[in-house]
Amino acid sequence: MGRIASEALIERLADWGVDTVFGLPGDGINGIMEGLRRHQDRVRFVLVHHEEAAAFMATAHAKATGRIGVCLATSGPGGIHLLNGLYDAKLDHMPVLAITGMQETSLLGTGYQQEVNLDKLFIDVAEYDQMIYNPAQLPSVVDNAVRTAYTRRGVAHLTVPNDIQVADADADPWQHVAPARPPVTAPVMLQAPGRPDEEDLQQIAALLNEGEKIAILAGAGARHAREELLAVAEALGAPIVKTLSGKAAVPDDSPYTTGGIGLLGTRPSEELMEQIDTLFMVGTNFPYTKHLPQPGKVRIAQIEADPARAGGRIATEVPVVGDAKLALQALLPLLKPRTDTSFLEDCQAKMGKWRRNMAALADAGRDPIAPQYVVSVLDELAADDAVLTCDSGTIATWAARHWGIRGGREFFLSGNLATMAPGLPYAIGIQHAFPGRQVIAYVGDGGFAMLMAEFLTAIKHKLPVKVVINNNNSLGQILWEQMVLGYPEHGVRYPEPFVDYSSFATANGALGIKVDRPDTVRPAIERALGHAGPALVDVNVNPDEPPLPGKVEHQQAKKFAEAFLRGQPRMSTIATTLFRDKIEQLKS
Numbered sequence: 001m002g003r004i005a006s007e008a009l010i011e012r013l014a015d016w017g018v019d020t021v022f023g024l025p026g027d028g029i030n031g032i033m034e035g036l037r038r039h040q041d042r043v044r045f046v047l048v049h050h051e052e053a054a055a056f057m058a059t060a061h062a063k064a065t066g067r068i069g070v071c072l073a074t075s076g077p078g079g080i081h082l083l084n085g086l087y088d089a090k091l092d093h094m095p096v097l098a099i100t101g102m103q104e105t106s107l108l109g110t111g112y113q114q115e116v117n118l119d120k121l122f123i124d125v126a127e128y129d130q131m132i133y134n135p136a137q138l139p140s141v142v143d144n145a146v147r148t149a150y151t152r153r154g155v156a157h158l159t160v161p162n163d164i165q166v167a168d169a170d171a172d173p174w175q176h177v178a179p180a181r182p183p184v185t186a187p188v189m190l191q192a193p194g195r196p197d198e199e200d201l202q203q204i205a206a207l208l209n210e211g212e213k214i215a216i217l218a219g220a221g222a223r224h225a226r227e228e229l230l231a232v233a234e235a236l237g238a239p240i241v242k243t244l245s246g247k248a249a250v251p252d253d254s255p256y257t258t259g260g261i262g263l264l265g266t267r268p269s270e271e272l273m274e275q276i277d278t279l280f281m282v283g284t285n286f287p288y289t290k291h292l293p294q295p296g297k298v299r300i301a302q303i304e305a306d307p308a309r310a311g312g313r314i315a316t317e318v319p320v321v322g323d324a325k326l327a328l329q330a331l332l333p334l335l336k337p338r339t340d341t342s343f344l345e346d347c348q349a350k351m352g353k354w355r356r357n358m359a360a361l362a363d364a365g366r367d368p369i370a371p372q373y374v375v376s377v378l379d380e381l382a383a384d385d386a387v388l389t390c391d392s393g394t395i396a397t398w399a400a401r402h403w404g405i406r407g408g409r410e411f412f413l414s415g416n417l418a419t420m421a422p423g424l425p426y427a428i429g430i431q432h433a434f435p436g437r438q439v440i441a442y443v444g445d446g447g448f449a450m451l452m453a454e455f456l457t458a459i460k461h462k463l464p465v466k467v468v469i470n471n472n473n474s475l476g477q478i479l480w481e482q483m484v485l486g487y488p489e490h491g492v493r494y495p496e497p498f499v500d501y502s503s504f505a506t507a508n509g510a511l512g513i514k515v516d517r518p519d520t521v522r523p524a525i526e527r528a529l530g531h532a533g534p535a536l537v538d539v540n541v542n543p544d545e546p547p548l549p550g551k552v553e554h555q556q557a558k559k560f561a562e563a564f565l566r567g568q569p570r571m572s573t574i575a576t577t578l579f580r581d582k583i584e585q586l587k588s
């Protein structure tokens with residue numbers, strides 16, 4: 001059996017350390033599947049149910065392991081399905097390689113069945129985007145694709161025509177008319193040095209040493225710099241505010257953090273942005289500039305890995321380029337110790353009150369079940385190194401506020417694309433990389449329904465993934481957004497009865513539990529977490545619980561009231577919920 005070009009592709013990926021490819025076959029990639037079959041001892045193929053999920057799994061693999069994620073789809077429709085997951089990788093700066101099939105070279109441009117110019121289609125999403133016309137291009141094109149995905153922190157795409165996939169790996173069918181020779185490259189790369197220049201560090205230290213009320217804003221780029229962040233916060237007497245993607249950067253119970261920022265953040269974080277004179281941004285490209293201080297009012301220092309992004313959100317006095325961990329390590333000895341920690345103490349007092357307010361909302365006695373209570377039970381019962389994946393929706397707010405980072409816990413969601421549905425595929429991708437770890441997908445009913453077939457993927461691959469569904473029978477996030485615009489909700493609630501997703505789990509051999517009473521939340525989650533295989537807990541929660549911002553602005557309250565006046569359905573249950581929220585907080 002002669003060695004085919006697809007083997008050169010798969011072997012080279014294995015040389016780069018790739019051990020898993022997520023995908024779904026088709027007649028456009030049968031040659032690549034044969035390459036995977038021949039090298040299954042080095043690279044495993046994870047068969048999924050939807051290509052979009054394969055791309056999410058590859059993104060999650062990159063997020064959780066730091067190594068490139070790889071997904072595979074057939075020509076035409078398969079490639080098109082990948083796109084949403086690939087944009088998730090692009091927007092959250094994750095190295096992902098997408099491999100797609102393509103019609104035979106002899107047919108290209110003839111309008112053959114399923115002929116979609118995937119290389120053209122992927123131009124916007126991919127940093128590197130290449131069709132393979134000749135086996136001689138391999139493996140150096142693989143090297144370029146992988147290196148580019150790592151260094152540009154994004155997507156690389158290779159599309160391989162059917163006839164090339166099964167051609168002799170050493171074939172080079174054409175006569176070379178110019179003095180050309182394909183490059184012979186090696187599967188190696190070094191990251192650019194991450195320690196900033198000494199002069200830049202001196203400048204940033206000078207700026208920070210002059211500040212009186214300083215806050216640190218930490219993002220996903222600081223997730224690996226926990227110790228350093230805490231040490232710098234201590235030296236500066238500065239609270240750490242976390243973006244949602246940076247939630248795992250420091251523990252939520254640390255006295256140095258005021259938690260999240262933005263719509264789903266905390267009130268102390270919002271308030272301190274109005275009080276500070278200096279903001280130190282570390283590893284963040286936080287897009288919601290409205291929640292940053294007024295431009296020109298504070299001095300800004302920044303550590304950012306990508307020079308193209310430095311200073312991109314707010315005018316920055318000292319934008320230093322480098323890796324967050326190395327930069328903070330080098331900065332620490334340059335900071336002057338300070339004795340006045342009154343600003344930090346003030347923030348800590350406010351945070352104490354916020355934590356009590358949040359705990360009051362996670363009340364076990366509330367019927368219908370409070371979504372906050374469900375997450376607080378998960379938070380209490382999950383392992384200290386559990387991974388929580390989440391979807392976009394009200395769930396992101398409940399998770400942001402009630403899932404506590406402690407120990408080695410992680411938290412992942414689609415940060416910048418904010419797409420629905422990655423929660424479950426993320427969990428599957430991560431569970432494959434960390435088989436022994438507790439991985440929990442906390443998702444909405446809307447997002448789960450979109451890619452629920454992937455729960456079958458977990459069952460078929462015997463992955464002990466846990467799914468907890470916040471079932472409010474609606475697209476809750478949008479419902480509240482409509483009301484904050486001043487309009488009554490429209491087209492966001494599914495007709496009753498609530499769907500029973502647990503029966504889908506049990507019918508297919510997994511543990512499934514439906515929960516609709518507050519007293520059964522805890523035993524159900526306890527049982528699911530203790531179960532050896534995949535488990536799904538489908539919780540009917542109060543569909544009228546609004547995820548209020550940490551600090552409700554006058555305008556938001558006014559618009560909310562206008563929606564009521566214009567005929568918002570279920571006014572009384574929403575009003576009762578809001579009233580009870582307030583009472584619980586006053587009691588706390």
Ligand SMILES: Cc1ncc(C[n+]2csc(CCOP(=O)(O)OP(=O)(O)O)c2C)c(N)n1
Binds near residue numbers: 391392443
């Ligand atoms: C693919 C996609 N479609 C639509 C949206 C807009 N959107 C954001 S959150 C949301 C509601 C999600 O519903 P669900 O998963 O049930 O979560 P809930 O808000 O109800 O907790 C919608 C429709 C989106 N972000 N992504």
Ligand SMILES: [Mg+2]
Binds near residue numbers: 444446471476
């Ligand atoms: Mg919902």
